[in-house]
Amino acid sequence: MLMVTGANGNLGGAVIANLKAMVGPSGFVAGTRDPLSPFARELAASGVAVRRVDFDDPASLPAALEGVAAALFISTYAPNSERPRQNLAFIEAAKTAGVRRLVYTSFAGASPTASADHTVQVHWPTEQALAASGLDYTILRHALYADIMVGDLDETLATGVLRRAGGSARCCYIARDDLGVSAATVLTKPGHENRIYTETMQQALTCAEIAGVMSEVFGRTIRYEPVPSAEWAQYMTDHWGVPLELSKSSIGTMRAIENGEFDIATGDYEAITGRKPQTMKQFLEGVAADRPGA
Numbered sequence: 586m587l588m589v590t591g592a593n594g595n596l597g598g599a600v601i602a603n604l605k606a607m608v609g610p611s612g613f614v615a616g617t618r619d620p621l622s623p624f625a626r627e628l629a630a631s632g633v634a635v636r637r638v639d640f641d642d643p644a645s646l647p648a649a650l651e652g653v654a655a656a657l658f659i660s661t662y663a664p665n666s667e668r669p670r671q672n673l674a675f676i677e678a679a680k681t682a683g684v685r686r687l688v689y690t691s692f693a694g695a696s697p698t699a700s701a702d703h704t705v706q707v708h709w710p711t712e713q714a715l716a717a718s719g720l721d722y723t724i725l726r727h728a729l730y731a732d733i734m735v736g737d738l739d740e741t742l743a744t745g746v747l748r749r750a751g752g753s754a755r756c757c758y759i760a761r762d763d764l765g766v767s768a769a770t771v772l773t774k775p776g777h778e779n780r781i782y783t784e785t786m787q788q789a790l791t792c793a794e795i796a797g798v799m800s801e802v803f804g805r806t807i808r809y810e811p812v813p814s815a816e817w818a819q820y821m822t823d824h825w826g827v828p829l830e831l832s833k834s835s836i837g838t839m840r841a842i843e844n845g846e847f848d849i850a851t852g853d854y855e856a857i858t859g860r861k862p863q864t865m866k867q868f869l870e871g872v873a874a875d876r877p878g879a
């Protein structure tokens with residue numbers, strides 16, 4: 586039996602849609618903190634086993650992991666100070682339950698010396714713990730989600746300005762929906778044991794280039810205006826209402842973009858799935874098509 590955690594999340598949902606197609610609803614377990622959410626109820630009604638999984642409640646894990654041979658555990662949005670404990674709790678519970686392989690969603694450029702705080706404080710130690718666990722593991726180092734370019738699309742289109750940190754550096758992105766395909770593939774197919782993949786679009790892009798693609802797709806001029814990484818946390822808080830406590834943890838990531846640490850496009854996505862990831866243009870065309878009134 587296979588498992589994916591975080592069923593109610595965006596990535597969890599994308600993985601589940603692909604698992605349903607690949608192994609059918611009875612071929613996997615969906616883990617979530619809230620088995621009574623509307624989506625979890627829908628899953629259960631469609632024949633998917635839904636079990637309660639809360640990394641903050643290790644007592645929930647033994648029953649959830651019973652009979653599970655391989656599990657994808659999706660990193661949470663909790664503060665960096667809490668996430669290593671959450672991940673280690675899941676790894677320990679998996680070992681005890683006899684799970685044979687764990688798949689983990691890490692971040693591009695994971696290393697002990699990266700500029701991004703969450704990479705150093707959460708993803709790198711989790712990767713190390715997986716490597717030392719004695720279990721087979723697969724690490725999916727995700728590029729930045731292309732989706733973060735359109736979180737404030739209405740404002741971008743209304744003002745004609747794309748405001749992001751990054752300056753003139755190139756950065757790799759990937760559509761979150763594509764990551765649902767690759768994670769489900771890695772979970773269901775053999776040959777991914779003890780491998781580390783960095784999943785990116787085929788080309789790293791500057792924000793100015795992305796603004797250019799947006800202009801083309803949405804049929805209006807959009808220019809890029811850099812926000813210095815040091816000012817990014819305050820920008821997120823002022824414009825998007827993200828609590829400063831949380832937005833501060835993204836400063837290092839923005840500095841990493843400016844430093845060119847994510848200028849690392851790879852062919853790993855195609856190697857896993859046998860198909861090319863969406864380009865930024867294809868991703869934005871999908872966003873445009875899904876907009877109300879399109």
Ligand SMILES: NC(=O)c1ccc[n+]([C@@H]2O[C@H](COP(=O)([O-])OP(=O)(O)OC[C@H]3O[C@@H](n4cnc5c(N)ncnc54)[C@H](OP(=O)(O)O)[C@@H]3O)[C@@H](O)[C@H]2O)c1
Nearest residue numbers: 591592593594595596617618639640641660661662729730
């Ligand atoms: N590469 C990037 O650019 C990028 C960008 C944003 C986020 N991320 C990372 O990717 C992850 C998934 O992104 P997303 O967009 O799908 O985020 P999301 O929709 O907010 O999902 C967060 C997930 O965390 C799960 N979760 C939260 N607390 C948990 C706990 N205590 N125990 C177990 N699961 C818990 C939730 O599942 P339930 O509610 O079902 O329990 C949910 O699936 C994020 O959490 C973050 O670590 C990466």
